[in-house]
Amino acid sequence: MGALPGDKMDTNASTTAFALPGGQSILSSASVDIQMPMAAxxxxxxxxxxxxxxxxxxxxxxxxTKAFAEMASGVFRPGKVLGCTSAGEIDSTGYTHGKVLGVGLPRSHFRTASIAFTEGEAHSTGALVRKILTARSRLNREAPDWPHEFAILLIDGTKLREDEMMARVASALGPVPLVGASIGCAEAEEPAMVFGSDGTGHGAVLLQVRTRCPVRTFRTDHFHPTSRRMVVTRADPERRLALEINGVPAAREYARLLRLDPETLTEADFTANPLVVRVGTDHHVRAIRCATPEGALQFHSALGEGMVLTVAAGEEMVMHLERELAALSLPVAPEMILTFDSLLRRLEATRSNRLASLSRILTRRRVRGLSTTGEQQGGMHMNHTMTGLAIYAPGTTRGPR
Known part of the structure; x- marks a missing residue:
């Protein structure tokens, strides 16, 4: 994957430490050009x-990436590493590309347990639950007086199984806040990779964290539902294909509702006109990946027959992001906001010349993270969304969210 239009490609390293009064660092972050010799x-x-x-x-x-991951596992010992390939990075300069971003969790404020799942364990609820509960129990013994916890799940998205995996993990974690992302897609030129301290080749890795720091998870997208609805009347859930919508070929019906030409549908059309599905009282984006030669629509997330989809309309991205991140600073600003931000948001911002404006907000609000091909909060797998975790200094009273 080359640099996206409008992305920065500097080779300078950037470093940021977020500290308590008196100089004690809670978190640190740094980024370097991934192609630098000895980058790790x-x-x-x-x-x-x-x-x-x-x-x-x-x-x-x-x-x-495999060589980098193997080098990093040695360089950062005895500490653990958890990582993945990205579709772009978010460092101290905002949106960037061609780098490796590191975020350090010191033992003074964090204790972690990393679990890599085999293919069999990912599909076995019993094995998955046992590993998660064992790790959580160990963390509780290590830091019994630390009142906060959260979890991060990274999944290789090329298997198209994120939805069920995320639901199983969220169920096993119970009340523990969970965020994360799926990495890569089946059509990507470069292989997706999720790695840990024990090397590469994992389908999924879960990091469970016990901390002295208050945390707040969040999810945001700048879309709202319109009155234009459609029903998936024939589908291939295994391949995330909507074959028919409202009883006619899916791509043709989507194009009709959006007043587009069904013969010339492009990625830009799908990015600008996503669909949402209602879950409870909320709406979640169900982004379209592509139209097939047969006239079906392939989605980035799970779907099935009978699903009601609604055409979404977008709010101005810069104002929306500023408002959403500002809310995380009430009553006090977090030390860092760790985010999993959809590649579709970055592409939309690039096409509308908003990337620099969004980067300035991300920098000012202490956001670090990566661009992803799928995002999660709790047991929900989403697209065209920013999810993440705001981490506050110990003793901070968090406002409502």
């Missing part, structure tokens, strides 16, 4: 901590 070692030096319990690594796939 340079990143470790930039993070500047020897007491990291875990380092999150989000790496551009433009270099040999």
């Amino acid at each position: 070692q340079i990143l470790a030096e930039r993070l500047g901590r020897s007491d990291l319990d875990c380092t999150l690594l989000f790496a551009s796939p433009e270099a040999d």
